[in-house]
Amino acid sequence: MNDNHQLLSLNDAARLTSLSRSMINRYRSEGKFPKAVPLGEKRVAFVASEVREWIAEKVALRAAA
Template sequence: MNNQTTRLIRLTEVMNRTGYGKAWIYRLISEGRFPTQIKIGSRAVAFIESEIDDWIQATIDETRKNAA
């Protein structure tokens, strides 16, 4: 992992960044196509911001590659 601070973000922010709904995000996770969440409490989960950012960039790159 890199030396910068690892930031955790909640599902609401992931939904805002991706434009996906909760059910679709969890479906992609179950299919191994989206970064998995981590448990941060007995009833709370979060996502690692850098993993979400990397996923978004990879999705953009893949789309651009296929469009060319």
């Protein structure tokens, strides 16, 4: 599977980022987290490569400080 199309559930994104689901949702509402892909009425997922890029940006900010 092409990583550009691999999807992560909210729980998987939380595990990968070490953030809680509520913090991810807060960041989403503030435009500070990758946009979700709607999968159904109450189901969303995140593009894995975008979440990994978001993590890399956070690491780069630490390195720049």
